[in-house]
Amino acid sequence: MSNDAPAPDADLPAPPAGRRERAPRDPATMLGVGVLWWSVVTMALCFLPLGVFAVVYSLRAVAAMGRGDLDRADRCWRVARRWVIWAIVVGLAVDLLIMAVLMLLGAFAGS
Numbered sequence: 001m002s003n004d005a006p007a008p009d010a011d012l013p014a015p016p017a018g019r020r021e022r023a024p025r026d027p028a029t030m031l032g033v034g035v036l037w038w039s040v041v042t043m044a045l046c047f048l049p050l051g052v053f054a055v056v057y058s059l060r061a062v063a064a065m066g067r068g069d070l071d072r073a074d075r076c077w078r079v080a081r082r083w084v085i086w087a088i089v090v091g092l093a094v095d096l097l098i099m100a101v102l103m104l105l106g107a108f109a110g111s
Helices: 027-045 048-067 070-104
Strands: none
Touching: 027 048, 027 070, 048 070
16 A cells, blocks of 8 residues: 655645744743743843843743743743833932932932
8 A cells, every 4th residue: 555645744844944843832831931021121221230130030930931830930931020010210300309309319410
């Protein structure tokens, strides 16, 4: 008995020359990477102390996803997201407070 059935990949186009085909990414992994990116940016640009906590919990979420523990990864992701939000809020509040104090002291007054 001969097997004349086409291969399952026969109707798919070949990838362009010089490019590797990527494996599909798990959406949970993308969430962890996104929070890690926001955590690092928040730590660097908004409010360092709270941003450090966000980075730590983001790294915990990524590690838990790597182990396949999606429940723990989801909990760490949510905690990291809260730290990111608080770091942004506190960073903006501190910046506005500094600007207000400088205005009251006349730092922006003309000559």
